[in-house]
Amino acid sequence: MSSTILQTLALTPSGGPGETAAEGSSAPSVAPPADAEAAEAASKHPFLVKLGERVRSLRARRGMTRKALSAAADVSERHLANLEYGVGNASVLVLLQVAQALKCTLAELLGDPTTRSPEWLMIRELLENSDETTLRRVREAIGELLGTGGKRSGSGSSAHSSRIALVGLRGAGKSTLGRMLAEDLDFPFVELSREIEKFAGCSINEIQHLYGQSAYRRYERRALEEAIQIYPEAVIATPGGLVSDPATFNLLLSHCTTVWLQADPEDHMKRVAAQGDLRPMAGNREAMDDLKGILAGRAAFYSKAEFRLDTSAAPLAPSFEALRKIVRKALKLPG
Numbered sequence: 001m002s003s004t005i006l007q008t009l010a011l012t013p014s015g016g017p018g019e020t021a022a023e024g025s026s027a028p029s030v031a032p033p034a035d036a037e038a039a040e041a042a043s044k045h046p047f048l049v050k051l052g053e054r055v056r057s058l059r060a061r062r063g064m065t066r067k068a069l070s071a072a073a074d075v076s077e078r079h080l081a082n083l084e085y086g087v088g089n090a091s092v093l094v095l096l097q098v099a100q101a102l103k104c105t106l107a108e109l110l111g112d113p114t115t116r117s118p119e120w121l122m123i124r125e126l127l128e129n130s131d132e133t134t135l136r137r138v139r140e141a142i143g144e145l146l147g148t149g150g151k152r153s154g155s156g157s158s159a160h161s162s163r164i165a166l167v168g169l170r171g172a173g174k175s176t177l178g179r180m181l182a183e184d185l186d187f188p189f190v191e192l193s194r195e196i197e198k199f200a201g202c203s204i205n206e207i208q209h210l211y212g213q214s215a216y217r218r219y220e221r222r223a224l225e226e227a228i229q230i231y232p233e234a235v236i237a238t239p240g241g242l243v244s245d246p247a248t249f250n251l252l253l254s255h256c257t258t259v260w261l262q263a264d265p266e267d268h269m270k271r272v273a274a275q276g277d278l279r280p281m282a283g284n285r286e287a288m289d290d291l292k293g294i295l296a297g298r299a300a301f302y303s304k305a306e307f308r309l310d311t312s313a314a315p316l317a318p319s320f321e322a323l324r325k326i327v328r329k330a331l332k333l334p335g
Contacts, residue, residue, distance in 0.1 A: 049086035054111060056084050058102045073101035136304070143254055160306075160330040162187070162233040165256035167243065167302055169295055171271035172261035173311040173319065174237040180320050181327060182235035190236045195223035221248045228255045243301035257330055258305035259323065264312040265292045306330070 059069050066084070070077045075094060083090050083098070090098075099109045108115035115121055127135060164181065166174040175191060182189035193204060196219045200207045207216045220242060227236055228251070236256065243249045252258065263271075269291055302308075307326050311319045328335045 044086045048089065050111060051109070052084045052086040054109060055080075055098065055102075058104055058109070059084075062102055064102070069098070069101055073097045139250075143250065160257040160332075161255060162331060163228065163231060163236060163256040164234070164327055165236045165238055165252050165258045166261055167238050167240075167252075167258055167305055168261040168263070169240045169268055169291075169298065169302075171268035171275075172240075172263045173271070173316075174261055176316070177261065177311070177320055177323055178235045178237040181323055184324055185233075185235065185327070185333075188231055188234045190227050190231065190234050192220070192223055192227065192236055192238050192242070195227060196220055196239070199223055217245050217248070221245065221251070224248060224251060240298070243298055243304075249301060249304070253304060257327070258307070259326065260302045260305035260308040261323075262302075262308055262310045262312070265295055267312045268295070 059066065064072070066077055066080055069075075070080050073080070073094075075097060079090070079094070080098070083094075095109060096106055099106045102109070105112075105115070108121070113120075114124055127138065130138070164185075164187070166172075166178050168174055178191075179189050181187075196207070196216070197203055199219045199222055200211075200215075202210070204216070207219060220239065224236075224238075224242075227234065238252065242252065265288060269288060307330065309319065309323055309326065313319075314322070325335070327333075
């Protein structure tokens, strides 16, 4: 297999650092001029340089010579040298072989932040085979320990926050049911998308087209932080993609009572179309497949909500009564 894989590696010109004598080799090497070294260093991609440094560091930590790693990974010493010097643009399969030989994860080799220190690595090891329930308990305990929000920050572990956050894909009924619920509870209703637009001074579409997804996520985080600070009691309709940012979603989970409003993909599509808005499906002939893919990708995150309600299972009035019952019971309100 290695002979095929190795063809995908970028080779350096003759005399480059990829042809430096391997460890344990007696082949002589001629040092290039200092200005040539500087030019070569400047031309290297920073990611590949860091990748090479991590390979050397992991190899040193394991006490392996380059020759030993080459044999264990079934990768030639020359290509391994290229990788370590930051000039070997290796295929994913080669990186996997090297990671396996070094007894580390591919994430550690690629520089995942959760592998950057011994403590991180030991935490990962403790949690590696844990189920979702255990991981959730650990996440909540860490939040409480760090003061960044556990189950529900500042309200006690058994109490439910009077901020009710509705999560789910666009078209689930968050705005419609949210307004009805806010009126029933006599709470303010917060449409987080509108708050994001106020922060940015332009529409959601303009934020994403002019400034990009990262800027949108920053505005989203700021809007949620302000809503939490201003409203001790509120019903908050959240954007469907909020769960895509773990930090923002953690903030929501720790400061709000969360309800996932579910719906069938067909109902999502019909409701969004009825609103005259086909985002993000405009111009896509495979809109339904895309919507199902988005829903499948986010479902595991939406499921972190404390409660869930299927809004496809009943018309609007019965759905509202079910939501009202869930929330009033959680807040211990008469009902």
